[in-house]
Structure formats: C-alpha cells, structure tokens
Amino acid sequence: MKNISATLAIVWRIAAPYFRSEDKWVGRGLLAAVIAIELALVAIDVLVNQWQNRFYSALQNSDWDAFVTQIWIFIGLAFTAIALAVYKLYLNQWLQIRWRQWLTQHYLREWLDGSTHYRMQLKGDAADNPDQRITDDVKNFVEQTLTIGLGLLSSIVTLFSFVIILWGLSNAAPLHLFGTDLMIPGYLCWGALIYAIFGTALTHWIGAPLVNLNFEQQRYEADFRFNLVRVRENSEQIALLKGEGAERGGLFRRFGFVIGNWYAIMSRTKRLTAFTASYQQAAVIFPYVLVAPAFFAKKIQLGDMMQTASAFSSVQGALSFFVVAYRALAEWRAIVARLDGFEMSVASAAHPPTHEPTIGLAPSGSTTAIALKQLLVKLPNGAPLVAADAFTIQPAERVLVTGPSGSGKSTLFRAIAGVWPFGTGTIAIPGKSKLMMLPQRPYFPIGPLGDAVIYPAEHGAVASEKIRDALIAVGMPKLAERLDEDGHWNRTLSLGEQQRLGLARALLHVPDYLFLDEATASLDEPSEARLYRLLAEKLPQATIVSIGHRSTLDAFHTRKVALVKDGEIHVLGKDGEPAQAEPTVAS
Numbered sequence: 317m318k319n320i321s322a323t324l325a326i327v328w329r330i331a332a333p334y335f336r337s338e339d340k341w342v343g344r345g346l347l348a349a350v351i352a353i354e355l356a357l358v359a360i361d362v363l364v365n366q367w368q369n370r371f372y373s374a375l376q377n378s379d380w381d382a383f384v385t386q387i388w389i390f391i392g393l394a395f396t397a398i399a400l401a402v403y404k405l406y407l408n409q410w411l412q413i414r415w416r417q418w419l420t421q422h423y424l425r426e427w428l429d430g431s432t433h434y435r436m437q438l439k440g441d442a443a444d445n446p447d448q449r450i451t452d453d454v455k456n457f458v459e460q461t462l463t464i465g466l467g468l469l470s471s472i473v474t475l476f477s478f479v480i481i482l483w484g485l486s487n488a489a490p491l492h493l494f495g496t497d498l499m500i501p502g503y504l505c506w507g508a509l510i511y512a513i514f515g516t517a518l519t520h521w522i523g524a525p526l527v528n529l530n531f532e533q534q535r536y537e538a539d540f541r542f543n544l545v546r547v548r549e550n551s552e553q554i555a556l557l558k559g560e561g562a563e564r565g566g567l568f569r570r571f572g573f574v575i576g577n578w579y580a581i582m583s584r585t586k587r588l589t590a591f592t593a594s595y596q597q598a599a600v601i602f603p604y605v606l607v608a609p610a611f612f613a614k615k616i617q618l619g620d621m622m623q624t625a626s627a628f629s630s631v632q633g634a635l636s637f638f639v640v641a642y643r644a645l646a647e648w649r650a651i652v653a654r655l656d657g658f659e660m661s662v663a664s665a666a667h668p669p670t671h672e673p674t675i676g677l678a679p680s681g682s683t684t685a686i687a688l689k690q691l692l693v694k695l696p697n698g699a700p701l702v703a704a705d706a707f708t709i710q711p712a713e714r715v716l717v718t719g720p721s722g723s724g725k726s727t728l729f730r731a732i733a734g735v736w737p738f739g740t741g742t743i744a745i746p747g748k749s750k751l752m753m754l755p756q757r758p759y760f761p762i763g764p765l766g767d768a769v770i771y772p773a774e775h776g777a778v779a780s781e782k783i784r785d786a787l788i789a790v791g792m793p794k795l796a797e798r799l800d801e802d803g804h805w806n807r808t809l810s811l812g813e814q815q816r817l818g819l820a821r822a823l824l825h826v827p828d829y830l831f832l833d834e835a836t837a838s839l840d841e842p843s844e845a846r847l848y849r850l851l852a853e854k855l856p857q858a859t860i861v862s863i864g865h866r867s868t869l870d871a872f873h874t875r876k877v878a879l880v881k882d883g884e885i886h887v888l889g890k891d892g893e894p895a896q897a898e899p900t901v902a903s
C-alpha cells in the first residue's frame with residue numbers, strides 16, 4: 317500500500333506540471349473531453365445492458381414489434397458508441413502528443429541547462445541512458461498514464477453504475493439453492509467482489525516480479541542500443557584496430573542480457589496469462605451458475621438472466637481492473653521509476669546537496685583577473701587531485717600550464733569553466749567576461765560546415781564572409797568554399813584540421829579568456845607557431861592559458877607554471893614564483 321501511494325505521489329509529481337504549464341488550457345480541455353467521452357461510454361454500456369433485458373424478453377415473448385423497436389434502439393446506441401470511440405482515441409492521441417511535447421522540452425531544458433548533463437555523467441548515479449528516458453520513457457509514460465488512468469476511471473464509474481443495477485437484480489433473482497430462495501441482499505455484488513479480490517490477490521502474487529523485470533529490460537535494451545551507437549561513432553578506430561571481434565563479443569554479451577531477461581519476462585508472463593485467461597473464462601460462466609437455479613425455477617425471465625450476466629460481467633470486469641491491466645501496470649511502474657530516477661539525478665546535478673562542499677564560482681564585477689583561492693580540485697570519489705591558492709591570471713596574460721600526464725591540468729580547466737563541481741575553495745571570474753575552452757578534439761555538430769565552425773552560436777549568427785575569412789586565416793582556404801555543405805566533421809576531418817577549425821571558432825567568438833587544452837597538439841610545430849602568432853594578432857586583448865607538453869610553446873607565453881607533485885596531489889605554482897623555464901615574450 318505504501319509502495320502504491322509512493323508511486324502515485326511520483327506520478328503526480330511528474331504529470332501535474334504539464335497541467336499547470338503555459339499549455340495548461342489545451343491540456344486540461346483535452347483531458348476533460350476524453351474523461352467526458354469515457355463517462356459517456358459507460359453510460360452507453362448501462363443503456364445496452366438495459367436494452368439486453370428488453371431485447372431477450374421480446375425474443376422470449378415472440379413479440380415482433382418490440383423486437384423491431386429494440387433493433388432501432390440498438391442502431392442508435394451503436395452509432396453513438398462508434399462516434400464516441402473514434403473521438404476517444406483521436407482526442408487521446410492529441411493530448412498525448414501535446415503532453416509529450418511539453419514534457420520532452422521540459423526535460424531537455426533541465427538536462428542541458430548549465431552543464432547538468434555533464435555533471436550527471438560525472439556522478440554516474442541512477443540515471444543511466446538519459447537519451448532513452450527522454451525518448452521512450454516519456455512517450456510511454458504519457459501513453460500509459462492516460463490509458464491506465466482512464467481505464468481506472470472507467471472501471472470505477474462502471475462499478476458504481478452496474479453495482480446499483482446488479483443489486484436490484486439480486487433482489488429480483490434471489491439465490492435459489494436446494495429448492496429454497498435465500499434472501500441475501502445484493503448477493504451478486506458480493507459474489508463479484510469476492511471473485512475479484514481473489515483474482516487480484518493471486519495476480520499480484522504471480523505477477524509482482526514483472527515490475528523489476530520490466531525495469532531491467534528497459535535498461536538492457538538501452539545499454540545495447542547505446543553500445544551499437546558507440547561502435548558506429550568509433551567505427552574507424554575499431555576498423556583500424558581490427559576490433560570487430562571484441563565488439564561483436566561485447567555486443568553479443570549485452571544482447572545476451574536483453575535475451576536472458578526477456579526469457580524471465582516470458583516465463584512470468586506465461587504464468588500470469590494462464591491465470592488471468594482462466595480467470596476471465598470462468599467469469600463468463602460464473603454469473604449463469606449463480607442465477608440459473610432461479611431461471612430454471614421460473615422465478616426470472618431469460619431477459620433478466622441475460623441482463624444479470626452482463627451486469628455481473630461489467631461489475632466483475634471493473635473490479636478486476638488490476639488483473640487485466642497487471643502487465644501494463646508493471647511496465648508503467650518501471651517507467652515511473654526510471655523517470656523519477658532521471659528527475660532526481662538532474663536535480664542533484666543541477667543543485668548539489670548543501671552538505672556536499674563544491675567549488676564556489678564567484679563571478680566578480682570588481683576583479684579583472686581570474687583568481688583561484690584555496691582551491692582543492694577533487695576526483696568524483698573525493699580523492700584530492702590539484703591544489704591552487706592565491707593564484708591569479710591577469711588580463712591579456714599568456715600563461716602556459718605544464719605538468720606530468722594525469723596530474724590534473726584538464727580537470728583544473730574544467731573547474732575554471734564551472735563544469736567540475738568536486739572540490740572546495742573558490743574561483744573568481746571577472747563579471748561578464750567571455751570564457752572559451754578549446755580541447756584537443758573540438759566538438760562539431762553534424763550539419764553545415766559554417767554552423768559547425770560557429771558553434772555554439774546558432775545558424776546565421778555570424779556572417780558567412782567572416783567565417784570564410786577565419787577559415788582562410790587558420791589555413792583552411794578549401795573549406796572556406798564549403799560552408800553550406802552538410803557533414804559529420806568530427807569524422808571526416810583530420811585531427812589537425814579539426815584543431816584549425818577550433819581556432820577559427822575562437823577567432824570568431826573573440827573570447828576574453830581562451831583556454832587551450834593541447835588544442836594545437838596535432839599540428840606540426842611551424843603550423844602551431846603560425847596559429848599562436850595569429851591568435852596574438854587577432855585577439856590581442858584576450859588572456860590565453862594553454863596546456864601543452866611541447867617546449868616550443870614557451871615562446872608564445874609570458875609565464876609558465878607547472879603542476880608540481882606534493883605528496884598525493886599536484887600543486888599549481890603560485891603567483892610570482894619563477895617560471896620553470898625561461899619565459900620568452902611572444903614574437
């Protein structure tokens with residue numbers, strides 16, 4: 317019971333915001349319409365049930381006129397039911413797509429906001445495969461919530477409508493046992509209730525493991541798909557390393573989990589279906605068994621018996637909602653748990669718990685320098701990595717950061733960029749200054765080359781002429797003619813070419829602070845020197861901080877600081893300390 321109320325609270329938390337959003341009037345209107353149709357369909361069922369009594373009585377009495385009248389009534393009811401069924405589906409689908417659109421956009425905004433997606437990945441917590449949660453899980457949540465919610469509503473209304481009818485019929489057709497009439501008020505209702513309780517309890521007992529199995533199935537399917545995408549993305553590496561065998565093995569193993577779990581679902585579903593099918597079959601005959609003695613004792617007419625059977629099956633059907641919908645409910649609970657995990661994970665990445673110390677980022681209007689104060693950058697597992705205290709980078713300075721591989725240079729950059737939360741201390745960044753990070757392998761979205769270069773600016777934000785000039789300046793005149801060409805640039809360009817495009821991006825964005833994390837490491841030394849001179853010429857006001865291992869980089873920086881090992885951690889050289897190598901001013 318506690319589980320059910322907890323699940324319902326989560327469903328409410330996920331579902332309700334749409335009906336309070338800017339699209340609320342459309343959402344509420346459509347929901348009201350589908351609920352109204354659902355109720356109208358129950359009303360039609362009640363009318364058909366009453367019609368059955370009149371129809372079978374007309375047959376039993378060989379009353380032709382009554383028979384014809386009932387046929388006309390049936391035609392009217394049937395047409396109404398058809399129209400309602402059509403609009404029930406149409407409006408339901410309409411509501412589904414509006415709701416899904418809002419929820420997907422909402423999740424995309426939350427997930428992509430302020431590097432949350434990256435921090436979620438770093439934390440490696442509950443939300444595996446966010447792509448699947450935003451696609452399949454949102455779609456299925458909306459669809460199943462409506463189906464299950466409306467099914468439940470319809471069952472409750474059906475139950476109340478038919479319980480009244482069945483109660484009346486119980487009195488009209490008393491329980492006739494061993495030649496005597498037993499007067500048990502509403503005995504048919506009690507019969508249906510006992511039958512449904514027994515069915516629901518057994519269904520839950522047999523089907524409970526399905527919730528977990530469905531949860532795991534979704535996870536295995538998503539893992540398998542994600543790994544296929546990874547193979548596609550890294551196909552060149554795999555082909556060069558002849559890694560197909562290893563990939564095949566890995567994919568077979570992951571697909572093995574999908575299959576193994578599926579067999580477990582199959583076997584559980586088989587047992588559940590064997591029970592629910594028997595239960596439903598028995599439900600067909602059960603009401604006749606109850607009222608047949610009264611019919612054969614001529615206490616009731618054929619019409620009464622048929623109406624009773626139909627009313628009983630409606631009541632029993634409504635009470636057995638959980639039996640029939642159990643599989644869907646198990647799937648739905650798994651989806652709800654997955655979306656809940658996703659929301660939790662987004663929330664904890666976006667707003668880390670206050671008791672967890674994080675690196676404080678203080679955009680400061682007063683300072684013109686970047687200042688690191690008592691900074692201790694840690695790994696996600698809490699192990700300290702890099703320390704820096706009273707370290708500043710002045711405007712227009714050119715700083716080269718060196719240090720052994722794995723000492724934490726890139727992680728320090730991530731902390732300055734504000735995406736690495738693990739650690740303590742503060743990083744003060746001049747207010748309104750524009751920071752830009754260029755990694756060794758720049759990212760290019762798939763699409764027109766021009767858009768890939770100006771990323772993260774949007775299409776059309778930079779004039780084509782400027783993009784062309786930047787490409788020519790970084791030594792890519794041929795690409796300057798292909799700005800409108802669609803491509804997967806991370807795949808088709810060499811790493812050196814990608815690094816040139818990265819620098820073109822920096823020229824176009826004119827950052828105040830440019831951080832180059834081995835961003836020219838794949839270029840030959842003369843080209844690297846040319847590009848550094850170009851940066852000095854085109855971005856004279858910019859502060860440039862580079863990470864690099866080549867000694868030739870010294871010439872383009874005014875200060876060189878090293879990460880020096882101190883016990884378990886590396887410490888960033890303090891301000892004013894002599895540089896490790898002779899600094900030389902950019903030529």
Ligand SMILES: Nc1ncnc2c1ncn2[C@@H]1O[C@H](COP(=O)(O)OP(=O)(O)OP(=O)(O)O)[C@@H](O)[C@H]1O
Pocket residue numbers: 438695696701719720721722723724725726727728
């Ligand atoms: N997301 C992460 N989770 C766990 N450990 C990480 C993560 N990112 C980096 N590390 C660890 O932090 C350490 C420093 O990594 P970092 O990339 O900052 O080093 P680096 O000094 O830039 O190295 P290189 O010169 O080889 O590029 C490494 O030991 C790395 O394994």
